[in-house]
Amino acid sequence: MTQVVGKSTPRVEGVAKVTGQAQYSADLKLPDTLWGRILRSPVPYAKIKRIDTSKAERAPGVKAVLVGSEVTGLRIGRCIYDTPVLADGLVRFIGEKVAAVAATSKLEAEAALELIEVEYDEMTPVLDPEAALKDDATVLHPDLLSYKGLPVPVEKAGNMFAYLKWGKGDVEAGFKQADVIVENTFTTQVTHQSYLEPHSCVADAHADGSADFWTCSKTPFAVRGQVSNCIGIAKEKLIFHPMHIGGDFGGKGGFMDVALAYFLSKKAGKPVKMVMDYTEELTAGNPRHASIIKVRTGVKKDGTITAHHLDFLFDSGAYASMKPAGYLIGASTCAGPYKIANCLIEERMVYTNKIPCGHMRAPGDPQGFFANESQLDMVARKLGMDPAAFKRKNMLHDGDETPIGGHISHIRGDEALDKAIQMAGYGKPKPKNVGRGLAFSEWSPSGGEGNVFVTIEEDGKVKIISPVVDQGAGVLTVIVEVVGEELQVPADEIELKQVDSTIVPSDGGVGGSRATRVYGNASFEAGVKAREELFLFAGQALEVDPKELMTDRGLIWHKPSKRKMSFAQVIKFKGAPIYVRGYYKSAEKSHDTSVSAQIAEVHVDPETGQVTLRNMTSAHTTGKVINPLMHQGQVEGGVVFGLGYALTEEVQFDDGGKITTSNFGEFKIPNITDIPPLKTHVSESVPVGPGPYNSLAIGEVANTPTAAAVANAVEDACGVRITDLPVTSEKVYAALRARA
Numbered sequence: 001m002t003q004v005v006g007k008s009t010p011r012v013e014g015v016a017k018v019t020g021q022a023q024y025s026a027d028l029k030l031p032d033t034l035w036g037r038i039l040r041s042p043v044p045y046a047k048i049k050r051i052d053t054s055k056a057e058r059a060p061g062v063k064a065v066l067v068g069s070e071v072t073g074l075r076i077g078r079c080i081y082d083t084p085v086l087a088d089g090l091v092r093f094i095g096e097k098v099a100a101v102a103a104t105s106k107l108e109a110e111a112a113l114e115l116i117e118v119e120y121d122e123m124t125p126v127l128d129p130e131a132a133l134k135d136d137a138t139v140l141h142p143d144l145l146s147y148k149g150l151p152v153p154v155e156k157a158g159n160m161f162a163y164l165k166w167g168k169g170d171v172e173a174g175f176k177q178a179d180v181i182v183e184n185t186f187t188t189q190v191t192h193q194s195y196l197e198p199h200s201c202v203a204d205a206h207a208d209g210s211a212d213f214w215t216c217s218k219t220p221f222a223v224r225g226q227v228s229n230c231i232g233i234a235k236e237k238l239i240f241h242p243m244h245i246g247g248d249f250g251g252k253g254g255f256m257d258v259a260l261a262y263f264l265s266k267k268a269g270k271p272v273k274m275v276m277d278y279t280e281e282l283t284a285g286n287p288r289h290a291s292i293i294k295v296r297t298g299v300k301k302d303g304t305i306t307a308h309h310l311d312f313l314f315d316s317g318a319y320a321s322m323k324p325a326g327y328l329i330g331a332s333t334c335a336g337p338y339k340i341a342n343c344l345i346e347e348r349m350v351y352t353n354k355i356p357c358g359h360m361r362a363p364g365d366p367q368g369f370f371a372n373e374s375q376l377d378m379v380a381r382k383l384g385m386d387p388a389a390f391k392r393k394n395m396l397h398d399g400d401e402t403p404i405g406g407h408i409s410h411i412r413g414d415e416a417l418d419k420a421i422q423m424a425g426y427g428k429p430k431p432k433n434v435g436r437g438l439a440f441s442e443w444s445p446s447g448g449e450g451n452v453f454v455t456i457e458e459d460g461k462v463k464i465i466s467p468v469v470d471q472g473a474g475v476l477t478v479i480v481e482v483v484g485e486e487l488q489v490p491a492d493e494i495e496l497k498q499v500d501s502t503i504v505p506s507d508g509g510v511g512g513s514r515a516t517r518v519y520g521n522a523s524f525e526a527g528v529k530a531r532e533e534l535f536l537f538a539g540q541a542l543e544v545d546p547k548e549l550m551t552d553r554g555l556i557w558h559k560p561s562k563r564k565m566s567f568a569q570v571i572k573f574k575g576a577p578i579y580v581r582g583y584y585k586s587a588e589k590s591h592d593t594s595v596s597a598q599i600a601e602v603h604v605d606p607e608t609g610q611v612t613l614r615n616m617t618s619a620h621t622t623g624k625v626i627n628p629l630m631h632q633g634q635v636e637g638g639v640v641f642g643l644g645y646a647l648t649e650e651v652q653f654d655d656g657g658k659i660t661t662s663n664f665g666e667f668k669i670p671n672i673t674d675i676p677p678l679k680t681h682v683s684e685s686v687p688v689g690p691g692p693y694n695s696l697a698i699g700e701v702a703n704t705p706t707a708a709a710v711a712n713a714v715e716d717a718c719g720v721r722i723t724d725l726p727v728t729s730e731k732v733y734a735a736l737r738a739r740a
Contacts, residue, residue, distance in 0.1 A: 004484035008629035009491045012476040022244040025200040026275045034102040036274040037109035041091035044353040044657035046120035055115035061108030064268035066100045076230040077321030081148040092318035095284030102264040125353035129315040132159040132350045140351045151326035159351045162327045167344035168405035174307025174342030178298025186371035188725045190651040192287040197246025203261035204271040210237035218471040219509030242498035248471035250359035254322045283659045286322040286358030290315045293371040312347040322358030334368025335403035337442040338394040343403040362700035373439035373708030409591040410688040412621035416597035420619035423679045424599035437712025439705035445697040447586030448508035450518040454526040456578040460568030464496045474630040475515040479523045486527025488551045513697035520692040526582025541573045590690040596701045600709040604718040609733030613676035623689030623696035634698045642706025644670045
């Protein structure tokens, strides 16, 4: 039998990408396409007193100029519709869209922007999220109660637009049972996804209001709905065409400039292409939220956790539109894989006059797990316990209840911990100023909706079509592998074609570490259906029981009689191609959990505070691994992603709310010299999971514990605790001097 699943199959789109054949939105060349460019606000909070576009309208090459008054009242969002297509008489952050130009070249469009005159009546911005909550704070969105999509009821217009809580038991009673109570506050920074391809789109609006779009969104059907709701055109009249995506990490799920490109195209009567440059990405993209997290933990002297309270305050920036749930669902799981009888998690989302934030790889989890895993390390040290022993004592096991009352069917935290300790030499003697830090994370993927169609043509070839797009994680390859496994056809002999949004009424897209679960299960169903049809007609042709048939490399075999038929012969007998649909839809969160146990080993220079990574260990317990090479890439990429968040990456602001890290010379992502030796282990010893063949998620669980592992290692090395990300040498030096 041909083994397809479980092999390191090359990417389906790999050759197209490395040879330059893969088409991205910025590559698209429609006839007479115009370039769209945006004039952005230089001030954080102001009324627009006057805007004069007359000179820009007469500039060479300009075909359309658009201002907010032409799209007044039109708002857009992934859940909360609070963002105007263009500033509607008011700007709320430095970088907000004020006007847009479409011209025959990018240079002409940018030159025209210089000719637009805008007069602002500046107001005092609200830049601090805690200040935004005060009763006397300026209300940045007076119309909040009228916004569509608010995730929970809001009683009055203020800067807090969402308050949620999760938990179980009686937290205050739990604290009364505690022998020791530990309280700390943790803060995390704004950071950008740093995908290779910036946001880009092409819109071709037609006279009847319909339009064609080519975008870098990983959820094109969702964006279609967002644009439809914004512009008032039926979504069926908006066709989204699949394009390759040059990286995502959570940032490519929203609309960005798609609606604006539509209106420019409609006004100019020609297609319009819009591509953000990286200064725009870093100053007006949709980065990860900054947070303030207060954690209070009560424990018995033996290490039993009696009460745990996490209080999240997320700085959403000027708008909330780039969050598909309107808040960060990750906060609800950040008490970790531990047995906690009494737990309360609270989340507040607030507006400020800063860059609007969105999703970034495990939204809410890196912030929360940094705080939680740091806190539990500190609690263990307060008790005089080894952090590993403390966490092992409180670890969840199969059938346990989560800290907020959910049910866990399958979890292997102990196994991940044991392997990480063994590989890292956790208990071995350390040189002076060297420390080791341990942190955990767990992930249960949500559901979604996916469509996969399989055809077997007259020539016997297997072909797949799907509206799914691949954001870089490899879902196209997973689809081909799963169908190949069910038909026993090698993956490289199967053709896959991506199709536009007209093929099905709806499709969920990828993200949230759910792609293998959703599209893998849809592929599994399609593969099974296709195989059953093959066996049905082959059984008729061979006059045998279909249950006695098997397939291998394009042939149907009847073992007892040793007779066979090719797929092509079966189709000829049937008289028509086989065409089946695989469909999966589930809104239920999985009760089976992936676990990551990471150990960082660092050296801290006591004279300078310099933190040097010596080793990283990442041990994972998961389900069946569909493609080991891609799976390992997710582990390694996740660790490096987490290291950037832990040590170097920060979108920085001046006192007036202006971003000062506006290029990659100032916004520091890790390079090869920053990456330590990495040991990894993936255990699929008990394959259990919601995906095909009992597979489990890997995409986001690998990056969530890293920052806490580093911070825990720093304290182990030099005795000072950094509670504010990133962990820089300046902060460590200051803490060492303060202690001295």
